[in-house]
Amino acid sequence: MLSMNNLSNRRVVLKSRPVGVPQAVHFGFDDVPVPELGQGEFLVANRYLSVEPAMRGWVNDAPNYSPPVPIGDVMRSFAAGEVIASRHPDWKEGDRVAGLFGWQRFAVSNGANVTRRIEETDLPLSAALGVLGLNGVTAYFALLEVGQPAPGNTVVVSTASGAVGSCVGQIAKIKGCRTVGIAGGAAKVDQCLREFGYDAAIDYRSSHLDDELARTCPDGVDVYYDNTSGPISDAVLQRLNVGARVVICGTAAVQNWSPWPQGPRVERHLLVKRARMQGFLVFDYQKRYGEAVQQLADWLRSGRLVYREHVLEGFETAPDAIAMLYRGENTGKLLIRVD
Amino acid sequence: MLSMNNLSNRRVVLKSRPVGVPQAVHFGFDDVPVPELGQGEFLVANRYLSVEPAMRGWVNDAPNYSPPVPIGDVMRSFAAGEVIASRHPDWKEGDRVAGLFGWQRFAVSNGANVTRRIEETDLPLSAALGVLGLNGVTAYFALLEVGQPAPGNTVVVSTASGAVGSCVGQIAKIKGCRTVGIAGGAAKVDQCLREFGYDAAIDYRSSHLDDELARTCPDGVDVYYDNTSGPISDAVLQRLNVGARVVICGTAAVQNWSPWPQGPRVERHLLVKRARMQGFLVFDYQKRYGEAVQQLADWLRSGRLVYREHVLEGFETAPDAIAMLYRGENTGKLLIRVD
Numbered sequence: 030m031l032s033m034n035n036l037s038n039r040r041v042v043l044k045s046r047p048v049g050v051p052q053a054v055h056f057g058f059d060d061v062p063v064p065e066l067g068q069g070e071f072l073v074a075n076r077y078l079s080v081e082p083a084m085r086g087w088v089n090d091a092p093n094y095s096p097p098v099p100i101g102d103v104m105r106s107f108a109a110g111e112v113i114a115s116r117h118p119d120w121k122e123g124d125r126v127a128g129l130f131g132w133q134r135f136a137v138s139n140g141a142n143v144t145r146r147i148e149e150t151d152l153p154l155s156a157a158l159g160v161l162g163l164n165g166v167t168a169y170f171a172l173l174e175v176g177q178p179a180p181g182n183t184v185v186v187s188t189a190s191g192a193v194g195s196c197v198g199q200i201a202k203i204k205g206c207r208t209v210g211i212a213g214g215a216a217k218v219d220q221c222l223r224e225f226g227y228d229a230a231i232d233y234r235s236s237h238l239d240d241e242l243a244r245t246c247p248d249g250v251d252v253y254y255d256n257t258s259g260p261i262s263d264a265v266l267q268r269l270n271v272g273a274r275v276v277i278c279g280t281a282a283v284q285n286w287s288p289w290p291q292g293p294r295v296e297r298h299l300l301v302k303r304a305r306m307q308g309f310l311v312f313d314y315q316k317r318y319g320e321a322v323q324q325l326a327d328w329l330r331s332g333r334l335v336y337r338e339h340v341l342e343g344f345e346t347a348p349d350a351i352a353m354l355y356r357g358e359n360t361g362k363l364l365i366r367v368d
Numbered sequence: 369m370l371s372m373n374n375l376s377n378r379r380v381v382l383k384s385r386p387v388g389v390p391q392a393v394h395f396g397f398d399d400v401p402v403p404e405l406g407q408g409e410f411l412v413a414n415r416y417l418s419v420e421p422a423m424r425g426w427v428n429d430a431p432n433y434s435p436p437v438p439i440g441d442v443m444r445s446f447a448a449g450e451v452i453a454s455r456h457p458d459w460k461e462g463d464r465v466a467g468l469f470g471w472q473r474f475a476v477s478n479g480a481n482v483t484r485r486i487e488e489t490d491l492p493l494s495a496a497l498g499v500l501g502l503n504g505v506t507a508y509f510a511l512l513e514v515g516q517p518a519p520g521n522t523v524v525v526s527t528a529s530g531a532v533g534s535c536v537g538q539i540a541k542i543k544g545c546r547t548v549g550i551a552g553g554a555a556k557v558d559q560c561l562r563e564f565g566y567d568a569a570i571d572y573r574s575s576h577l578d579d580e581l582a583r584t585c586p587d588g589v590d591v592y593y594d595n596t597s598g599p600i601s602d603a604v605l606q607r608l609n610v611g612a613r614v615v616i617c618g619t620a621a622v623q624n625w626s627p628w629p630q631g632p633r634v635e636r637h638l639l640v641k642r643a644r645m646q647g648f649l650v651f652d653y654q655k656r657y658g659e660a661v662q663q664l665a666d667w668l669r670s671g672r673l674v675y676r677e678h679v680l681e682g683f684e685t686a687p688d689a690i691a692m693l694y695r696g697e698n699t700g701k702l703l704i705r706v707d
Contacts, residue, residue: 258635277639286636293628296597299647300616306645308638 036063040103041132041347043088049284050355051088056104056348063135071115073126073136079107079158080341080350080363081192082256082281091287104132104347107144109157110367125150127157132347134367145318149326159192159362160329160336161322163311167278168196169321171309172254173204175276180205182251183270185242186227187261188281190217192336192362195225196325197254199334202226206252209245211238211261213357220360224335238264249273257282263293275306281355337361343368375402379442380471380686382427388623389694390427395443395687402474410454412465412475418446418497419680419689419702420531421595421620430626443471443686446483448496449706464489466496471686473706484657488665498531498701499668499675500661502650506617507535508660510648511593512543514615519544521590522609524581525566526600527620529556531675531701534564535664536593538673541565545591548584550577550600552696559699563674577603588612596621602632614645620694676700682707 037060044057066072087105088098098105108130112120117140120126125147130136147157159165171193178184184201188194189210198208198221210221210230221230229245231238242250242264249270255262259282266275283290299306314321328334339359341350347365354363376399383396405411426444427437437444447469451459456479459465464486469475486496498504517523523540527533528549537547537560549560549569560569568584570577581589581603588609594601598621605614622629638645653660667673678698680689686704693702 255635258633262635277635280636280639283633283636286633289632289634289637291630292633294597294622294625294631295628295634295645296594296601296616296647297619297622297625298628299645300619300649301647303647303649303652305647306634306638308635308640308642308644310639310642313642 036135037061038063038133038135039344040134041344042103043098043100046090046097046100047088048287049089050085050352052352053348055088058344064137066114066116066137069117070137070139071112071117071120073108073110073128073130073138074113075108075110075130075134075136075367077109077155077158077340078132078347078365078367079109079162080347080354080359080365081107081164082279082354084351085355089287105129106132107158107163108132108136109147109154109162110136125154125157127162132344132365134344145322149322152326152329155338155340155364156329156336158364159338160196160334161325164192164362165196165325165336166314166318166321167309167311168193168200169325170311170314170317171276171278172197172200172252174314175307175309176252176254176274178204178206178252182206183209183246183248184252184254185209185211185246185250185265186254186256187211187265188256188279189227189230190220190225190337190360191256193278194254194256195221195336196334198225198227199328201252201254202228203328203333209242211257211265216360217357220337224337233261239267242268252276254278256280259283259292266293266295266298269298269302269304271302271304273302273304275304277306277308339363341365375474376400377402377472377474378683379473380683381442382437382439385429385436385439386424386427387626388428389424389691391691392687394427397683403476405453405455405476407455408457409476409478410451410456410459412447412449412467412469412477413452414447414449414469414473414475414706416448416494416497416679417471417686417704417706418448418501419686419693419698419704420446420503421618421693423690424694428626444468445471446497446502447471447475448486448493448501449475464493464496466501471683471704473683484661488661491665491668494677494679494703495668495675497703498677499535499673500664503531503701504535504664504675505653505657505660506648506650507532507539508664509650509653509656510615510617511536511539511591513653514646514648515591515593515613517543517545517591521545522548522585522587523591523593524548524550524585524589524604525593525595526550526604527595527618528566528569529559529564529676529699530595532617533593533595534560534675535673537564537566538667540591540593541567542667542672548581550596550604555699556696559676563676572600578606581607591615593617595619598622598631605632605634605637608637608641608643610641610643612641612643614643616645616647678702680704
């Protein structure tokens with residue numbers, strides 16, 4: 030039996046329930062002993078913690094695809110790390126693993142909260158939380174299965190330089206589409222054009238969005254990959270082509286969905302355009318993650334796919350990290366390096 | 369050469385452009401000579417003229433799937449009739465035909481505006497404008513291809529006793545679904561239950577819609593066949609199951625779409641439920657009408673599918689007919705019998 034009694038586990042816990050975007054004030058820290066491993070359990074030392082838009086929904090007390098994090102519990106999050114002790118037959122010390130391990134230094138797992146074993150040891154561990162993690166896998170399945178882009182299609186992406194959006198734009202390009210990115214601020218627009226290969230990019234903050242969409246999408250929009258909802262989406266929807274597909278992947282531009290906010294009714298437009306809006310949740314594709322990761326890793330190795338990370342150093346950065354994401358201050362996939 | 373000079377053609381023409389639902393005041397009559405048939409043309413004597421919700425869109429000056437009817441032109445509509453003269457190799461006197469022949473006694477056609485040749489001479493001619501026409505074909509393809517009902521699914525239909533809705537409910541039942549109809553008034557609710565075999569029916573006018581939906585859809589909604597938009601749809605959307613399909617087939621409850629009216633934003637809900645909303649236009653299935661008509665006719669002959677018609681007598685009824693439809697006063701597929 031392994032003894033973990035000498036290890037202390039630092040955790041970021043939910044202190045109070047936010048309405049809308051969680052702020053630093055909603056989180057606190059504690060230190061608890063790492064428990065003994067039971068039979069069938071293994072211990073993960075987290076190296077990187079993930080920060081993503083969905084975490085707002087995980088702490089809000091509104092209908093969602095998973096129950097809210099209880100007050101006092103460790104903040105739910107994805108993390109990537111290394112197995113440092115194991116009483117589980119399938120896991121051994123030194124194995125790399127990604128999973129729903131929470132904002133904490135150590136996580137005990139029986140395998141149920143594992144997303145996947147990280148096999149691509151030639152690539153950086155942190156990539157498992159972004160381009161080779163749920164962001165990349167989301168982009169891959171949501172674009173290809175729901176968006177169904179065809180060569181020559183115009184694909185518009187909101188939060189185009191983000192962890193998911195940047196991957197969507199590049200996959201669409203690999204599939205022979207024309208890509209138009211929408212991002213906030215000149216730096217992100219520049220990143221869209223220079224790093225992520227968009228054919229055009231629009232700064233929704235500084236420009237007249239309708240005019241810019243007309244200029245950059247002269248043949249209309251065949252696929253709209255929506256990470257924002259709100260006024261950006263309303264403007265893009267106006268330009269849908271007949272048979273267009275709208276992938277609803279995130280709703281970052283709307284702070285509060287309880288009650289449902291008002292917006293332009295889409296029914297008549299969907300009817301006239303015979304267009305489709307469909308929500309996407311990556312967890313529905315869990316059995317197929319391997320196929321996406323393999324393809325994404327190949328594109329990374331061949332240089333057809335690039336990614337950008339924004340790494341915060343240490344636990345002290347965690348409480349403000351989700352708010353920072355919603356303020357749009359990150360310049361790549363937002364991660365916390367465990368100190 | 370056939371001479372048609374002795375025939376006078378009575379027409380219902382668009383006199384002025386309505387905003388919203390066209391009323392009697394927007395139409396007028398004229399009588400014009402039937403022109404000589406050119407080579408490749410044939411003359412149809414219309415027996416029944418169709419009245420349908422889409423006609424509102426055809427006269428409004430808003431973006432639609434076809435350009436608006438010009439002022440002074442014969443009102444666009446489907447009609448069923450008989451060929452009474454022909455200089456076209458494929459058509460001969462006595463042939464039955466359905467097509468976009470307009471609100472007029474006679475129509476000259478070169479075949480381009482024909483919907484289909486009516487082969488099922490054992491069934492009433494008028495059925496070609498309803499259950500064996502675009503209403504039935506719409507119900508068939510929109511439900512089966514877009515709604516994708518599975519046995520045991522709960523299928524909710526708005527305007528459930530209407531020409532399309534009644535057919536949707538019965539096809540869903542044939543496919544092994546539980547069907548819940550929403551209609552306006554006790555008579556229509558009764559018709560849903562007694563004639564069209566719905567498992568449950570709700571009167572949206574007299575009841576508390578939310579409570580009634582909760583009562584009649586205890587397992588949520590898998591397919592919502594939406595003919596209305598507006599508050600009825602807003603209530604049904606709240607009850608979508610994960611993976612639900614919303615077929616947008618009509619928007620009868622919203623009078624004016626220019627500018628787009630406001631309503632609850634659906635993006636977050638579609639995301640959480642991984643649900644789909646998709647517009648349907650029957651014209652996209654034109655090449656496959658035959659397959660639907662054949663199946664629908666077989667269901668009619670075997671008594672598994674029933675329909676109800678509401679026949680107005682004579683041209684004088686035409687100007688008010690669309691408004692009557694939107695007032696919900698018809699008790700079946702609304703038709704005008706040519707006098």
